[in-house]
Amino acid sequence: MNAHRAPVIIGAFDGPSGNTGLSAPDLYELGAVGALADAGLSPLDVDGMLTSYSWEQPVLMHADMTAEAVGIRPRYTDTVCLGGASPAGMVGRAARAVREGWCDIAVLSSASNRASGMGKQAAIQALREVGHPLYEAPYGVFVPALYAMIAQRFMHDFSVTPEHLAQVAVAQRAYAIGNPLTERTEADRITVDDVLASRMVSDPLHVLDCTLITDFSAGLVITTKEIASTLDRTAVPILGYGEHHGTATLTQAPELTAHGARESGARALAEAGVMPADIDFAELYDSFTITVLQSVHDLGLAPDSIPAFVEGHDMVASGRLPVNTNGGMLSYATGGMYHVTEAVRQLRREAGARQLERTELALVNGEGGILSANCSIVLGAPQ
Amino acid sequence: MIPELVADLEPAPYAAPWWAALREHRLTVQRCQACGHRQHHPRPLCIACGGAGLGFEPIDGTGTLLTHTTIRRAPLPELREHLPYSLGLVELAHGIRMFGALSAADPDALRIGARVNTGFVDVTDAVTLLQFTVANK
Numbered sequence: 001m002n003a004h005r006a007p008v009i010i011g012a013f014d015g016p017s018g019n020t021g022l023s024a025p026d027l028y029e030l031g032a033v034g035a036l037a038d039a040g041l042s043p044l045d046v047d048g049m050l051t052s053y054s055w056e057q058p059v060l061m062h063a064d065m066t067a068e069a070v071g072i073r074p075r076y077t078d079t080v081c082l083g084g085a086s087p088a089g090m091v092g093r094a095a096r097a098v099r100e101g102w103c104d105i106a107v108l109s110s111a112s113n114r115a116s117g118m119g120k121q122a123a124i125q126a127l128r129e130v131g132h133p134l135y136e137a138p139y140g141v142f143v144p145a146l147y148a149m150i151a152q153r154f155m156h157d158f159s160v161t162p163e164h165l166a167q168v169a170v171a172q173r174a175y176a177i178g179n180p181l182t183e184r185t186e187a188d189r190i191t192v193d194d195v196l197a198s199r200m201v202s203d204p205l206h207v208l209d210c211t212l213i214t215d216f217s218a219g220l221v222i223t224t225k226e227i228a229s230t231l232d233r234t235a236v237p238i239l240g241y242g243e244h245h246g247t248a249t250l251t252q253a254p255e256l257t258a259h260g261a262r263e264s265g266a267r268a269l270a271e272a273g274v275m276p277a278d279i280d281f282a283e284l285y286d287s288f289t290i291t292v293l294q295s296v297h298d299l300g301l302a303p304d305s306i307p308a309f310v311e312g313h314d315m316v317a318s319g320r321l322p323v324n325t326n327g328g329m330l331s332y333a334t335g336g337m338y339h340v341t342e343a344v345r346q347l348r349r350e351a352g353a354r355q356l357e358r359t360e361l362a363l364v365n366g367e368g369g370i371l372s373a374n375c376s377i378v379l380g381a382p383q
Numbered sequence: 384m385i386p387e388l389v390a391d392l393e394p395a396p397y398a399a400p401w402w403a404a405l406r407e408h409r410l411t412v413q414r415c416q417a418c419g420h421r422q423h424h425p426r427p428l429c430i431a432c433g434g435a436g437l438g439f440e441p442i443d444g445t446g447t448l449l450t451h452t453t454i455r456r457a458p459l460p461e462l463r464e465h466l467p468y469s470l471g472l473v474e475l476a477h478g479i480r481m482f483g484a485l486s487a488a489d490p491d492a493l494r495i496g497a498r499v500n501t502g503f504v505d506v507t508d509a510v511t512l513l514q515f516t517v518a519n520k
Contacts, residue, residue, distance in 0.1 A: 121460070125458065125459060132424070132482075133392075134392060134394060134398070134424070135424045135481075135482055136482050137388065138384075138388045138389045138392060138506075138510075138512055139384070139388075139470055139482065139483060139484050139512065140384075140385060140388060140454065140458060140459070140462050140465070140468060140470075141458075141470060141482075142454075142458035144456075145452050145454050145458075145470060148452035149450045149451065149452045149470070149472060150450070152450045152451060152452060152495065153449065153450040153495060156450075156495045199455075199456065200455045200456070201454075201455060201456045202452045202453065202454045202455060202456070203452050203453045203455070204452075250472065250482070251424070251472060251480055251481070251482045252424075252480075256449060256450055256472075
């Protein structure tokens with residue numbers, strides 16, 4: 001990593017989620033404005049804008065439209081369309097943009113009103129847009145079915161059981177109960193039996209194995225270490241970033257139980273000069289419980305086996321490697337940007353009652369499509 | 384299977400022979416005339432050598448079930464009446480993989496590694512799709 005113009009995060013914001021009743025553009029603007037406020041900046045200070053996309057109100061130049069709405073006149077924009085990996089992919093792109101001098105300070109915003117705007121049925125139908133239109137979609141496939149097929153093979157090859165998958169949901173619900181932004185209480189605590197008793201969506205994935213369908217909005221501000229210093233803002237360094245795009249569809253995946261996070265994680269860790277064992281906590285895209293365990297496997301975060309990782313309770317707050325410490329998409333809100341904001345919050349030691357003990361190094365992983373787009377980020381504690 | 388899901392299915396010219404063979408209940412695979420590489424699904428170029436000379440040859444429909452799932456919650460309202468239905472990813476000869484509907488007389492026979500046979504379902508008078516059947520245990 002070029003020491004000059006080293007990329008850092010100086011703003012992180014969790015906007016409204018759940019069932020907001022707001023429009024997608026409104027939610028995008030809230031994410032950006034909130035991130036600016038967290039960084040102590042105004043739109044006039046910013047010269048880069050990145051957003052993810054919008055199913056609900058697609059426009060041709062989404063990042064440009066959002067910049068105009070917020071009052072930013074960027075010299076660099078990017079509308080990132082990597083599915084669920086968009087937020088992590090946006091971080092990588094913004095990091096390179098500030099490093100290369102394409103802009104000095106970038107605002108990132110990711111949002112959706114798929115719950116209140118699209119309605120659950122339309123959101124489910126939108127999920128059908130993933131999967132090959134000729135060779136998979138005609139069979140009535142949808143995203144949960146494709147991940148269920150990944151889960152079946154993963155369970156077969158690595159002796160992982162439905163109970164192991166359920167433990168991921170149980171652990172993340174416990175984190176959500178401790179996260180004031182989720183409004184979850186003890187009454188919402190779940191057990192393995194609760195997960196296995198929840199309605200089956202596609203064998204072996206139950207409803208509680210699947211991401212919530214919610215609105216979301218979140219934002220970041222990324223700049224260089226030098227600019228952060230002149231602004232006197234706490235800077236979370238982006239120590240490494242890696243990306244890999246193996247295949248877009250499941251049928252073409254060269255291996256059914258090892259996917260692109262192997263490459264993206266290895267690249268991010270190599271750039272940061274650290275090993276998987278050095279990572280203190282991880283925020284891993286969790287479209288499904290299987291996505292978490294697949295990512296743990298691909299990223300090399302389980303020193304022994306996946307069953308040992310789960311049975312050893314590694315991922316809980318007191319465990320060896322806390323994972324999805326805000327409850328994640330399974331129990332907080334969907335989208336993928338909250339994995340980044342949570343990592344920043346923990347690294348800044350601003351998580352209050354939920355503060356983890358060890359927060360020197362974090363690994364954030366984004367997944368898009370059918371484990372197609374893989375974007376991995378290593379973040380460090382502020383110096 | 385659902386006619387609405389194939390209503391606007393229009394293969395590109397380089398893929399048309401595969402779909403035409405399917406309508407005749409023949410399973411084929413695209414093969415490069417220059418290097419012999421077989422690939423599925425059909426593409427405009429050979430992904431092994433980049434060559435543009437591609438043809439189609441028959442492939443045996445017996446294979447092994449790589450993975451599968453049974454859908455129990457409908458992705459679309461039109462599919463509700465068809466629940467539950469199963470999908471499979473199958474490995475045929477030469478490492479060729481194909482995706483399709485999956486059926487088994489005995490649900491317990493639906494397991495990874497099961498032997499499957501390839502069948503054909505005429506969904507409309509324009510489109511035929513694949514249905515793999517698991518041999519009974």
